[in-house]
Amino acid sequence: MKEVIQDIIIRNSDDYIINMGPQHPSTHGVLRLELSLQGEKVKYVVPHIGYIHRGIEKMCERDTYQQIIHLTDRFDYLSAHMNNEAVCLNVENALEVEVPERVKYIRTILDELNRLASHQLWWCAFGMDLGALTTFFYGLRDREVILDIFEESFGSRLLHSFNTPGGLMHDIHPNFQKRTKEFIKYFRKKLPEYDQLLSNNVIFQMRTKGIGYMSKEVAISYGVTGPSGRASGFSCDVRKNHPYSAYDKVDFKEILDTTGDTFTRYKLRIAEMWESMNIIEQLIDNIPEGDYTAKMKPIIKLPVGEYYQRVETSRGEMGVFIISDGNKFPVRVKFRTPNFANLFVLNKIGSGNKIADIVAISGSLDLVIPDIDR
């Protein structure tokens, strides 16, 4: 890692510049990419962000610790449960509260269910970016089953503020275990269809193989985490390296690859779906009996100090940093969100490719724009 990775963009007045976004469908939200073209080749990519900045970090300073939870749903809405869990774990560790075993197991199962739902939607959208509209319907068909399970237990499908410092809002629904087992059985049959439809498709492979190569050094220096980083050989799985909740009780592999192109990032997410199902199957029958929440005071006051906790969301490492002065409101809350780091590698791995390849590369990074802007 001796070479300094330079990322200086020199703008010339005779560059041909086009804007991709903010309403472009393949940017999955309001992201504007400034592309400088030389013929059909892209010289540089400059992301312009902040179109849906809501100032959540500042809003957290006037909220109590229970009230912060529902704001974290709105970062990466596809991994809402993991974001909630990051704040809850941080507050619980700061107060040195031991949550019941039941809570840890349920949280881990919900994490993995949420990761499955998130990867399914990514698969839909990635196929659609590259022109395969059929994938969108097949992916949403399977995601619907998970969302129905969520709706029964949490009451909402996408933004379920189900965690609270000390445990969960409610106990899981009595049908939860049965329906989750049914889903795993169903999805094990359906996941090979994903390979038949898209992964083995020759047009798809020609558009993704060998494009957007990211080396391990680039991944580390840009802080690219999650499946995108692991496809380059960067071992960054928080679940494995710093286990939280019940991840130390399950046996699972951290999936690594070293090729680092767009197709590898695609294959790695499909492999993660199989691994998530393994984790759920190990836990779903062994949920211990007990309370669904620990005994907490109605007004939580953290001791004076600084606290950091990270979790693995479906897109990478999410960190929560809280500074407390002993009052019921935090002095400063900082969120390290995975998509912010993942976006800015786009210039490094995208420049030199054609415009249509930028769509494939940014799709394989699995960007969620509210997570970048927050």
Next chain:
Amino acid sequence: MNIFKYFGEIFGAIKSLWAGMRVTGYYFIHPGQIVTQKYPENRKTLKMTERFKGEVIMMHDENNQHACTGCGICELNCPNGSIEIITDKITNEAGKSIKIIDKHIYHLSMCTFCELCIKTCPSDAIGWGQEYEHAVFDRHKLTKVLNHPGSSLRKKPSKEPNQE
């Protein structure tokens, strides 16, 4: 040698396309396995799950009585200011002036469905409603008064231990 590779690639490509077409073809001739729901047509019979977060409502019994004492804990816990409570003071039969609830105002347009108000309500006066169609033409219609007109506070039967 080159020509074999050339034709091999062509056959591999056709095979991969055929595999994808077989999946879609299977569902084309098995329409029973397609899972789609028509949105407006089962509106009468559609039953949401019991924990469904539609909107915040105040439960009233058959005598038009509710359990809200107007303590303001839900207003305090709401992170968005979507609940406003206007209380009134009346004199009861014993000649004591007590605080009762005049209006429990709920702004559905500001609500983020975090469930903190319902979770912290000490008298379980509010809960989730099952309504899921909230589209209106004027946003002022999303501001609701939760206590029904003419409703009153339910008398506590006696000291009863909490159920939870």
